[in-house]
Amino acid sequence: MRLLSTGDSTQTWEGLIHADHPIHGQRTTVIHGHTVLIQHRIHQISFLKKEYTASGQLERDDDEQLGGAPERVVAIPHLGWRCFSHAWIDVDGGVIHSNTRTSKCDFRQFLLFLRKKNLMEAKLAFSKDSPPISIICAAKFVGLPLTIDPSLAAGSAPTLRFASGESLHGVNPILLYIASSASISCFSGKNDIEFGHVVEWLEYAPTFLSGSEFENACSFVDGFLASRTFLVGHGLTIADVVVWSNLAGIGQRWESLRKSKKYQNLVRWFNSIDSEYRDTLYEVVAAYVGKRGIGKSPAPSLKEKVHDSKDPSAPEVDLPGAKVGKVCVRFAPEPSGYLHIGHAKAGLLNKYFAERYQGRLIVRFDDTNPSKESNEFVENVLKDIETLGIKYDVVTYTSDYFPKLMEMAESLIKQGKAYVDDTPKDQMRKERMDGIESRCRNNTVEVNLSLWKEMVNGTERGMQCCVRGKLDMQDPNKSLRDPVYYRCNIDPHHRVGSKYKVYPTYDFACPYVDALEGVTHALRSSEYHDRNAQYYRILQDMGLRRVEIYEFSRLNMVYTLLSKRKLLWFVQNNKVEDWTDPRFPTVQGIVRRGLKIEALIQFILQQGASKNLNLMEWDKLWTINKKIIDPVCARHTAVLKDQHVIFTLTNGPEKPFVRILPRHKKFEGAGKKATTFANRIWLDYADAAAISKGEEVTLMDWGNAIVKEIKVESGVITELVGDLHLEGSVKTTKLKITWLADIEELVPLSLVEFDYLISKKKLEEEDDFLENLNPCTRRENPALGDANMRNLKRGEIIQLERKGYYRCDAPFIRSSKPVVLFVIPDGRQQTSVN
Secondary structure (H helix, E strand, C coil): CCECCCCCCCCHHHHCCCCCCCCCCCCCCEEEEEEEEECEEEHHHHHEEEECCCCEEEEEECCCCCCCCCEEEECCCCCCCCCCCCCCCECCCEEECCCCCCCCCCCHHHHHHHHHHHHCCCEEECCCCCHHHHHHHHHHHHCCEEEEEEEECCCCCEEEEECCCCCCHHHHHHHHHHHHHHHCCCCCCCHHHHHHHHHHHHHHHHHHHHHHHHHHHHHHHHHHHCCCCCCCCCCCHHHHHHHHHHHHHHHHHHHHHCCCCHHHHHHHHHEEEEEEHHHHHHHHHHHHHHHHCCCCCCCCCCCCCHHHHHHCCCCCCCCCCCCCCCCCCECCCCCCCEEEEEHHHHHHHHHHHHCCCCCCCCEEECCCCCCCCCCHHHHHHHHHHCCCCCCCCCEHHHHHHHHHHHHHHHHHCCCEEEECCCCCCHHHHHHHHHCCCCCCCCCCCCHHHHHHHHHCCCCCHHHCCCEEEEECCCCCCCCHHEEECCCCCCCCCCCCCCCCCCEEHHHHHHHHHHCCCCCCEEEEEHHHHHHHHHHHHHHHHCCCCCCEEEEEECCCEECCCCCCHHHHHHHHHCCCCCCCCCCCEEHHHHHHHHCCHHHHHHHHHHHCCCCCEEEECHHHHHEEEEEEEHHCCCCEEEEECCCCEEECCCCCCCCEEEEECCCCCCCCCEEEEEEEEHHHHHHHEEHHCCCCCCEEEEEECCEEEEEEEEEECCEEEEEEEEEEEEECHHCCCEEEEEEEEEECCCCEEEEECCCEEECCCCCCCCHHHHHECCCCEEEEEEEEEEEHHHCCCCCEEEECCCCCCEEECCCCCCCCCCCCEEEEEECCCCCCCC
C-alpha cells in the first residue's frame, strides 16, 4: 500500500504531495489533512483516512483522527509553518511527533532543513547576459545554496529546477519561493497585508533596471522612505533585499548618485543594509556586477541594432503550454496602410516569443478586404518589418486560402452551422444588439445554398446577402450573436483581381488560417478580448484544433490616432504629406521625425506583454531616443535668419582663418569640421538681448569677449561692439554663446517644428476626431548654419548647439534651396507651434 497525503485547503497544503487523487491500478490510501489556525498560527493538524481499491472506488472512509504508529508522508508542506501539534510524521525513517494534544514543537526548523536539502539539489538557470542578481542575492541572504547554470538563451527568464523534475519560471515566483524558505522572521511579511506589500515591491523593483525610469524610481522610493526604515513593516523583508540588489546592479550610475546628496533617504536605507550585510551581499555584487557590468546600459552606436532578446527589460512571461522548438506564432497585419507604432509592438512581441522558444514566425497579410488594400501597402509593410529587425520564416496571404475558406463556409451551411441572411445592415446590427433572431435564421439548407451561389456569382440578389454563423443570439457576449462570416465585394483584389465576388471576414478567416498554418499561439491585443470566445467557437464548429490566444495590451499614445481609417483621412485630405509624414505614428513617420529604431524597440519591450491598458506619453520614447543619439551625433551651429545680430570684435582677426575641430568632443567617430573665425560674427538676437554693456561673455569654441557697446534703433538691437579677451576664464562668465562668422559660405536652413495632429490628449469613443483637430501642426523657421552643413546627408542626425536635435530631411543642393532639418523631441515638455 502506498500512502499519499493531501489536504482540504489548497493554500495550506499545496506542494505537499506528488498526487492529489487515488492512483488507479493499485490500492492506495489518501490522508486528508485538516488544520486549526488561530491568528495565522497553526495550532493543530489532524488527518482523515480514505482507502481506495485498485479501480479507484472508495472502500473505507475513517472520519477519525489517526494516531498510534507513525504515518509516512511522501513530501512536505510547501509553506513555512510556525508550529505544529498532535500529529505523527515519519520522513525517511526519522520520526518527528508531539507528545500530547496541548504540547507544541517547533516544526519550522525541521521544514527548513528539508527545504534546504531540496534546494541543495536545485539548479538556477539563466542567461549569462542577464544574471538575476535579485534571486542570487536573496538566496545568499537566507543561506540557501544554489547550483548556478548560466546557459539559457539570451532573453530567457530564469528557471529554478528541482531534482524532482519540477521547476519555477520567472524572477518573482522564485523570489517568493526563497522567501517562504527563509528562517528569518517575517521575511515575506508578518501578515497577509504585509505579504501583499512585499509582492508589490517585487513587481516594482525591475523599474530600477530601466534606464529611462531609473531616476524616477529613485525619487519615488526616496520619498517613500522619508519616515520609514524598511520598505514593508518594521523589519527587513525580501523586498528590501531585492530593491537593494537591483540598485547595486546598476553599477557606476548608482554609485555616483549614492555619493551625492540627491536622494538622502534612499541612500540612508541602502547604506544601512550595506553596512550590516555587506559581506553576504557583496560577494554576489562583486561576482556579477563587477565582472559583467549588470545594469549598465550605455547607448549603442547608431549602426548597432538593439536586439530585444538581449534587452534587460524584455518581458519575462510565458506562453501557455509552449514548448521549445514547437512554438509557431504569426504577425498578421492588414495591407490597408503602413505599420504604425501599435503594429510595431505586436510584431516585436511575436519576434520575441519566436526567438525565445526557438520557434517559427509567420508574416501573414490579412488581405480580405479588397476595397482598402493595395500592393503599395504590402511593399511598405514588408519594408517596415525589415526596419524593425523582425526576422520571419515565411510570408503568406489569407488570399492563398480563399478556395478552402469558401469550401469551409459551404460545409458549415450544409451542417446547419451557418446560414445566408439578407437582412439590411442597420436592422441586422440592431437585432444583434437586442438579441433578436433573424427571420432567415431557420431557412432550409437548400435555400441557404441557393443564396450562397448567388453571392459567389455576385448577382444583384447575392449582393443583398451575407453568410452568418449560427451561434447564440442570446449570449451576453455579443460577438457570439451570429457573426458575419462572408460578404460580397465586387472591387478587384490587389492579388487575385476580380476572380472572387465574396470575401471572408477577419473573424472567420483568422482562426481557420491559424489552424491550417500550424500556429500554436495567436498574439492579439486586449481590444479583441470579447472576441476570444468567438474565435474558439468558430474553431470548434470547423472541427479544427485549438490555437491558444495570448493577449497583450494595445499600445495607446497621447494625442495620437492609431486607426488606419482615420489616418487615411489625413492623407486623402492633404492634411499631411503621405503615410511617412513625421507627424504620423507610422514606423516610417516617426523614423523620419528622427526616432532611432533602437529606441522604439527598447520602449516597446519595456512595456512587455502586459495586459494592463496604459496611455503612454511620447516623452518617454523621445527620452530613450535622446540617450541613444546624444553620445554620437555631430554638433553644428546655427542662428535664426530673421533674429540675429552682428557682433563686431575690434581686436579680432584682420582676415578670417579656419580651425579644424571635432564634430563631437567625446566621440571621435563623428568626424571633423572646419570652423571659421572672423572679426564680425553673428549671434542669435535672444543672446544679444541678454547681454549687458561691459559684460564679459564666452564665445563657444573660441574664448571670452567683452561687450563695449550695444547699438539700438527704435528699441531694437542692431549691433554689438566689443573686444576679444581670450585670456579670460570661462568659469567667470554667465553666458556661453554660440556664434557664426559672417561669411558667404553659411548654409540656408529651414528648421521645422511639429505638433500633434489632434488637440485632445485622449479621444473617447463618443468623440469625433474631426472636432479635435489641431489647427497648426507645422512651423518653419529660417536659419543660417555653418558651412560644414553642406555635407549633411538625408537622414543624418545632428545637434544644433543650444537649440536641440535635428534630422536632415532634405540635404544641401544649392544656396537658393535651404537644407531642411526636422526638430527631434528630446523628452522634455513639447512647445506648441501655434
